[in-house]
Amino acid sequence: MAALCNRVRSGIALSNKLGFLTSHRSSTLVAPLAxxxxxxxxxxxxxxxxxxxxxxxxxxxxxxxxxxxxxxxxxxxxxxxxxxxxxxxxxxxxxxxxxxxxxxxxxxxxxxxxxxxxxxxxxxxxxxxxxxxxxxxxxxxxxxxxxxxxxxxxxxxYKGEVKATVTTVFPLPPEEEKALKETVQEIIGSGAKVSLEQKIDPSILGGLVLEFSQKVFDMSIRTRAQQMERILREPINISNI
The missing domain is CATH 1.10.520.20 (N-terminal domain of the delta subunit of the F1F0-ATP synthase)
Incomplete structure (x- = not known):
């Protein structure tokens, strides 16, 4: 459980650093509809x-x-x-x-x-x-x-709840699900109650994708492999060596 929590915390920090974090932007067309x-x-x-x-x-x-x-x-x-x-x-x-x-x-x-x-x-x-x-x-x-x-x-x-969705290759064991939920609760603070939903997607290959508060923390093996592939495909600048 501790390992999962640490992996999520370090993964979120790494996601921010490497640009794996996606944040959805709000729309400005609400007023006409309302x-x-x-x-x-x-x-x-x-x-x-x-x-x-x-x-x-x-x-x-x-x-x-x-x-x-x-x-x-x-x-x-x-x-x-x-x-x-x-x-x-x-x-x-x-x-x-x-x-x-x-x-x-x-x-x-x-x-x-x-x-x-x-x-x-x-x-x-x-x-x-x-x-x-x-x-x-x-x-x-x-x-x-x-x-x-x-x-x-x-x-x-509105009810003071935050929905978090975790996508993995295999279902999380109950103890890891509980630990992840508690970790997300720590991140968002005590002002809201976390509701955690699990999704299964073998295509991510491993790791996990965590979504909450309109943000996506992608810590999947698939995304990391794609990121590494892009880095390896970039031309090497000899002058910087």
């Missing part, structure tokens, strides 16, 4: 500025961030998170719904009517229903799985 009709603004009531707790990226990040702002105002973050994932599971479990979601040739009014009916039958919160309608209007239902994952990350941050 102003759409799935917000819960009450006429005559002063708007409270809502800060998105994590930097989101890409189109899916924009939608997730905008939904987060609306859900916080509606005091329904956990409910929206649950309903969004419920919708995603329904899409995965039904070939008919999945085909409908992916078919961009379906007319906008048909998409919207179907989403409104699904939301009504599922008794989704108003903010969830209105958001799905906007996504349907914009032809982005095909991205709903990614949007739901991004929103889930924001919902965890």
């Amino acid at each position: 102003s759409r009709n799935y917000s819960t603004h009450v006429p005559g009531q002063k708007d409270t500025k809502i800060m998105v707790p994590l930097a989101m990226f890409g189109g899916s990040g924009n939608y997730a961030s905008a939904l987060y702002i609306a859900a916080v105002k509606a005091k329904a973050v956990e409910k929206v998170d649950s309903e969004l994932h419920q919708f995603v599971e329904a899409v995965k479990n039904s070939s008919l719904v999945s085909q409908f979601v992916k078919d961009i040739s379906v007319a906008k009014d048909v998409r919207v009517k179907a989403i409104e009916e699904i939301s009504r039958e599922a008794k989704f919160a108003e903010v969830t229903k209105n958001f799905l309608v906007v996504v349907a209007e914009n032809g982005r239902l095909k991205n709903i799985d990614t949007i739901a994952k991004r929103f889930g990350e924001l919902a965890m941050a």
